[in-house]
Amino acid sequence: MADDLGDEWWENQSAGAASSPASDGEGGGGDTGMIPQETAPVPALPKKTKQPKECFLIQPKETKEDATKTRKRRKKKITDVLAKSEPKPGTPEDLQKMMKDYYSSSRSVIELEELNLPDSCFLKANDLTHSLSSYLKEICPKWVKLRKNHNEKKSVLMLIICSSALRALELIRSMTAFRGDSKVMKLFAKHIKVQEQVKLLEKRVVHLGVGTPGRIKELIKQGGLNLNPLKFLVFDWNWRDQKLRRMMDIPEIRKEAFELLEMGVLSLCKSQSLKLGLF
Numbered sequence: 001m002a003d004d005l006g007d008e009w010w011e012n013q014s015a016g017a018a019s020s021p022a023s024d025g026e027g028g029g030g031d032t033g034m035i036p037q038e039t040a041p042v043p044a045l046p047k048k049t050k051q052p053k054e055c056f057l058i059q060p061k062e063t064k065e066d067a068t069k070t071r072k073r074r075k076k077k078i079t080d081v082l083a084k085s086e087p088k089p090g091t092p093e094d095l096q097k098m099m100k101d102y103y104s105s106s107r108s109v110i111e112l113e114e115l116n117l118p119d120s121c122f123l124k125a126n127d128l129t130h131s132l133s134s135y136l137k138e139i140c141p142k143w144v145k146l147r148k149n150h151n152e153k154k155s156v157l158m159l160i161i162c163s164s165a166l167r168a169l170e171l172i173r174s175m176t177a178f179r180g181d182s183k184v185m186k187l188f189a190k191h192i193k194v195q196e197q198v199k200l201l202e203k204r205v206v207h208l209g210v211g212t213p214g215r216i217k218e219l220i221k222q223g224g225l226n227l228n229p230l231k232f233l234v235f236d237w238n239w240r241d242q243k244l245r246r247m248m249d250i251p252e253i254r255k256e257a258f259e260l261l262e263m264g265v266l267s268l269c270k271s272q273s274l275k276l277g278l279f
Contacts, residue, residue, distance in 0.1 A: 087128065087238070087240075089125055089126055089127050089128050089238055089278075090125055090126075090235075090237035090238055090246075090278040091125055091278070092117075092119065092122040092125065092276075092278070094237075094278075095235075095237075095276075095278065096115075096116065096117065098248060098254070099115050099258060099261075100112055100115065102254065102255075102258055103115060103258075115266070117266065117269050117270065117276070118269075118270065118272075120272065121269040121270070121272065121274065121275060121276055122275070122276050122277075122278075123139040123232070123234075123275045123276060123277035123278075124138065124139060124277075125237075125277070125278040126237075126238060126277075126278060126279045128238060130279075131174060132160075132171055132174045132175045132178070132279060133174065133175050133176065133177035133178040134177075135277075135279050136158075136175060136178040136234070137177075137178055139232070139234075139275070139277050140158070140232060143178065143182075144180065146231065147182050147207045150205065150207060150229065151205055152205065152226075152229050153201065153202055153203070153204065153205055153206075154201045154202055154223075154224060154225060154226050155201075155206070155225065155226045155227075155228070155229040155230065156185070156206050156207060156208060156209040156225070156229075156230060157207050157208070157229065157230065157231050157232065158207070158208050158209070158230075158231065158232040158233075158234065159187075159209050159210075159211075159216065159230060159232070159233045159234070160175075160208070160209070160210045160211075160234045160236065160279075161211070161212070161213050161216065161233065161234070161235050161236065161247075161257065161260070162210070162211070162212065162236035162239070162247060163212065163236065163239075163241065163247040163250060163253050164188070164212065164241075165186075165188040165189070165190035165191075165211075165212070167236065167239065167241075168186060168187075168188050168210045168211050168212065169186070171210050171236065172184055172186070172210050175208075179207075179208060182207040182208050183204065183205060183206045183207050183208070184206070184207070184208040184209075184210065185197070185200065185201070185206045185208070185209050185210075186210060186211060187209045187210060187211025187212070187215050187216050187219065188211040188212045188215050189212065189214065189215045194215065194218050194219065194222065194224070197215075197219060197224060198219065198222055198223075198224030201219070201224050201225060202224070209225075212253070212256070213253065213256040213257045213259070213260045214252075214253075214256045216260060217256060217259060217260050217263060220260075220263055220264075227263070227264045227265065227268065228264075228268075230265075230268065230274055231273070231274060231275065232274070232275050232277060233265060233274060233275070233276055233277070234276075234277040234278070234279050235247065235248075235257070235276070235277070235278050235279065236279055237278040237279060238278070238279065239279075
């Protein structure tokens with residue numbers, strides 16, 4: 001009996017397995033007899049490569065000292081300003097304005113007005129086309145006659161004021177065509193003691209003096225140079241040094257130049273006996 005039950009169970013299982021394709025065929029349109037397609041093999045995924053890690057450098061924090069240095073470096077220098085500006089010839093108005101700006105903090109309104117010079121005391125300014133000799137010939141066409149009549153010692157007829165000893169030597173060399181037989185004296189401090197210059201001015205007649213305002217001031221203080229016979233005072237106004245600074249752009253030179261003007265030059269200009277020129 002047990003064997004019969006077992007055989008019957010296996011027959012039922014076989015019949016169910018045989019009927020399942022038929023039911024599938026009914027639902028899907030029957031068995032078409034197609035051989036099932038083989039699926040393409042899935043390619044193996046490549047191994048993940050390690051990405052290089054980014055390296056970040058930690059910037060040091062800016063200290064107050066570094067910030068101060070940066071601000072100092074960024075400060076505009078006069079060289080930067082002048083390098084971008086076109087060269088313009090100096091004018092009497094430039095000198096007048098510069099004097100007012102210089103003395104505005106230490107002088108009263110009335111004292112500032114006393115610094116004003118009449119237009120008649122100014123010579124024609126250099127328009128940047130002249131050499132020194134051609135400029136001096138234009139402003140002083142009767143120089144030969146004037147120097148022949150000059151016989152006073154401890155004085156000069158013309159003063160040319162510049163910023164340095166080297167520049168003074170350049171100016172002396174460049175005025176050969178104008179000076180002729182005139183006696184020229186170097187009035188600067190480099191390699192020349194003030195006592196030696198005082199003795200030279202006492203011994204001989206000098207027509208032209210070329211130098212710096214500081215040394216000329218000292219000669220006047222020591223009585224070695226008398227300004228009363230002076231007829232022409234010329235500033236080396238337009239020339240620029242290696243840093244593109246003009247004579248009046250240098251604070252110490254500007255200070256000494258204005259102090260020199262107050263040592264009798266301004267009063268001579270107002271009396272019409274002295275003329276000012278800007279080369």
